[in-house]
Amino acid sequence: MEGATDSGDDGDHQRQVSDDDDEETEIEETAYDFHDFNIHQAVIKDNVRNEAYRAAILHHQDNYIKDKVVVDVGSGTGILSIFCAQAGAKRVYAVEDTEIALQAQKVMEANNLSERVIVLHGYVEDVGINEKVDVIVSDWMDQLLLYNYENMLGSVLTARDRLLKPGGLIMPSNATLYIAPVTLPDRYSSKIDFWRNVYGIDMSAMVPWAIQDAYEDPCVEKIKSENLLALPQVVKRVDCYTINIQEIESFKSRFEFQCLTRATFHGFAFWFDVEFSGPVTSPADSNAPPLQSSSNHLTTSGQKRKRDDPIEAIVLSTAPDKPPTHWEQMVVYLNNPIDVEQGHRIEGSVTLTPNQEEDGPNVHIRLEYKSGHRSFVREAVMR
């Protein structure tokens, strides 16, 4: 599966130096996966993400990274691998399953890093890394945190179990998925509500279609803190040092919101944050205080495990009140918005179930909720 260091069959559109040093060969343009390109462009342009990873790598430089061996799971163009090399890593395995690995190899060469950053083209589950590593770094998160289309968290956990030395570092170390009810009057009215009154005709029957057409369902949206109807609640916490993949196969999480204001409830929003703490150095201490946030990031309440850097944890948050990231937030709109008063309770549960289907993987989202005396079920599929 390895092959990025072998530049013999580039399927891309760029110049390649042939074996004969004097001769340059123009490689013909071939089909290129622009879906992949757009993902890489989006992540590379996301300064909030990049800065959080870089800050975390520098934070752990002395204790974990300098002179150590790192594996970058899903290295893409290789930026996280390069941050680790710049922080003094002895060797970095940059593992990438798509052809972007070929570009990453050229990025390493252009930056004189190909000695220390070994680009491996293949799945981390398959490539041959014949040594244990001190650090795993990966950007595996999706809008619903756990289930991106490649199940990358599963790949990170496989790398952890096969390759990480005891006491090694995982970046990020923890992740939390949140949910909150939202009010989005302008967007809801211009895209959906107008069907309820078309020249005085009730066309509400079209609303479910409009929801799926106007937005992908669920949809990635930029929301602001003023759109939040209630304080967010945790859907799932993940400790990358300890979690098993079975624990996230499907799960149900209960919520109970108390509305902070009078408004119309249009849907549920999801977002996540990740934290970059060191491995556990002492047994879980149920009395340990929560880790405090660094500036600009959410406090991760309820963190109970004691880590080796107890005061400041670097947190990358995609919350609505934080600097925007390419993830934005994920919204599931309601078919029927509900007017709520301050103090109104919305309670229920969310169930997330990943599926493997013929047209690819997806995540089934089931929201069951009660508002006043009425109960509702809203289902959506994220592909």
Ligand SMILES: C[S@@+](CC[C@H](N)C(=O)[O-])C[C@H]1O[C@@H](n2cnc3c(N)ncnc32)[C@H](O)[C@@H]1O
């Ligand atoms: C969100 S991109 C992150 C790219 C890169 N880490 C960065 O920071 O720019 C995730 C990458 O992981 C790759 N990937 C996903 N699962 C993988 C696996 N099991 N083994 C190797 N690469 C994988 C994908 O092809 C994709 O390029």
